[in-house]
Amino acid sequence: MSLCDLTPAYIRAIAPYQPGKPISELQRELGLSQIIKLASNENPLGPSPHAIQAMESLLETLALYPDGNGFDLRSAIGQKFGVELPHIILGNGSNDILEFAARAFLGVGTSAVYSQHAFAVYPLATQAVGAEGIAVPAKEYGCDLEAMVDAIRSDTRVLFIANPNNPTGTFISGPMLRKAFERVPDHVLIVLDEAYTEYLRADETYDSISWLKDFPNLLVSRTFSKAYGLAGLRVGFGLAAPGVIDLMNRVRAPFNVSTLGLAAAEAALGDSEFLARSVALNTAGMNQIVQGLHALNLPYIPSWGNFVAFKVGEGMAIYQKLLRAGIIVRPIANYGMPEWLRVSIGLASENALFLEALGKIVNQHV
Numbered sequence: 001m002s003l004c005d006l007t008p009a010y011i012r013a014i015a016p017y018q019p020g021k022p023i024s025e026l027q028r029e030l031g032l033s034q035i036i037k038l039a040s041n042e043n044p045l046g047p048s049p050h051a052i053q054a055m056e057s058l059l060e061t062l063a064l065y066p067d068g069n070g071f072d073l074r075s076a077i078g079q080k081f082g083v084e085l086p087h088i089i090l091g092n093g094s095n096d097i098l099e100f101a102a103r104a105f106l107g108v109g110t111s112a113v114y115s116q117h118a119f120a121v122y123p124l125a126t127q128a129v130g131a132e133g134i135a136v137p138a139k140e141y142g143c144d145l146e147a148m149v150d151a152i153r154s155d156t157r158v159l160f161i162a163n164p165n166n167p168t169g170t171f172i173s174g175p176m177l178r179k180a181f182e183r184v185p186d187h188v189l190i191v192l193d194e195a196y197t198e199y200l201r202a203d204e205t206y207d208s209i210s211w212l213k214d215f216p217n218l219l220v221s222r223t224f225s226k227a228y229g230l231a232g233l234r235v236g237f238g239l240a241a242p243g244v245i246d247l248m249n250r251v252r253a254p255f256n257v258s259t260l261g262l263a264a265a266e267a268a269l270g271d272s273e274f275l276a277r278s279v280a281l282n283t284a285g286m287n288q289i290v291q292g293l294h295a296l297n298l299p300y301i302p303s304w305g306n307f308v309a310f311k312v313g314e315g316m317a318i319y320q321k322l323l324r325a326g327i328i329v330r331p332i333a334n335y336g337m338p339e340w341l342r343v344s345i346g347l348a349s350e351n352a353l354f355l356e357a358l359g360k361i362v363n364q365h366v
């Protein structure tokens with residue numbers, strides 16, 4: 001028996017996460033000079049200028065470890081969202097938060113519930129700790145929340161739900177969400193992943209953070225990777241009851257958020273002008289892309305995020321053709337949607353180039 005054969009079977013069974021193709025990789029492969037990446041739901045405006053300034057001022061300090069408790073950033077988060085420090089944990093991206101939840105609450109002999117077409121990290125984090133994943137069939141590509149609550153078993157410890165969901169962009173209203181949470185038993189941690197919450201229209205925004213006082217088993221996860229424009233830095237945070245945060249802190253690596261990440265996230269959090277500009281750009285870009293898809297007669301799933309899934313038939317073939325035109329989108333066959341692709345909303349000029357290339361491909365069979 002080799003070392004690798006001796007690893008737990010549940011580790012060997014993991015299908016690795018498939019990230020969006022990096023620009024540099026496509027450059028190497030095809031030698032293209034102009035490449036547009038609309039594959040990972042990144043902010044097309046780049047980082048907030050305040051975040052860049054904050055990082056520049058700290059370059060000289062990088063020989064020192066960061067503040068392992070992230071006091072300043074946690075204080076800023078606490079102030080902005082009205083929560084006390086013991087309710088806040090920082091992550092190396094919100095991916096870290098999802099993994100802390102799995103490591104602290106799941107293990108062999110337990111299970112986690114999530115939706116079909118849910119974010120890939122939920123099954124990954126579940127499998128990595130030897131727990132069983134229960135994927136509940138989606139309803140019109142969205143989470144069937146009632147069915148998810150019904151699927152909870154006595155060995156279930158975590159319910160993962162993204163709102164809006166990635167890669168489908170579907171959304172469940174605040175009141176519906178809360179009503180379903182009332183039915184979740186106390187022995188289950190509800191992980192409410194709100195990576196795209198900043199993009200919600202004002203009349204759709206709901207205050208999940210205020211629910212924390214009613215639900216001691218609720219963890220709200222947020223990220224600086226999307227609307228805040230800091231995906232490359234890896235910063236996210238979780239909000240929950242102090243007992244939940246305390247357990248998650250035990251599986252958190254020391255210094256999991258870098259000095260630059262802490263400072264940039266704090267500056268970005270305070271830059272409401274940048275956030276508003278990012279959201280406005282997304283709203284306009286979403287209209288542009290959805291109208292373009294409509295004109296091409298391609299079905300799409302109405303999206304509440306900064307991306308939209310659209311149906312092309314042979315997803316992989318169209319993806320490859322778009323690559324040759326220098327446009328990177330995301331195939332989502334690994335989410336059980338082989339006929340679909342997901343495109344992130346870019347700058348108006350990028351959206352236009354994407355639609356033009358897609359039009360040529362679907363109309364002329366390039």
Ligand SMILES: *Cc1c(COP(=O)(O)O)cnc(C)c1O
Nearest residue numbers: 093094095119162166195223225
């Ligand atoms: C992008 C995304 C995240 C955030 O990932 P980070 O690790 O914070 O970069 C979390 N959940 C969902 C559903 C996402 O789409």
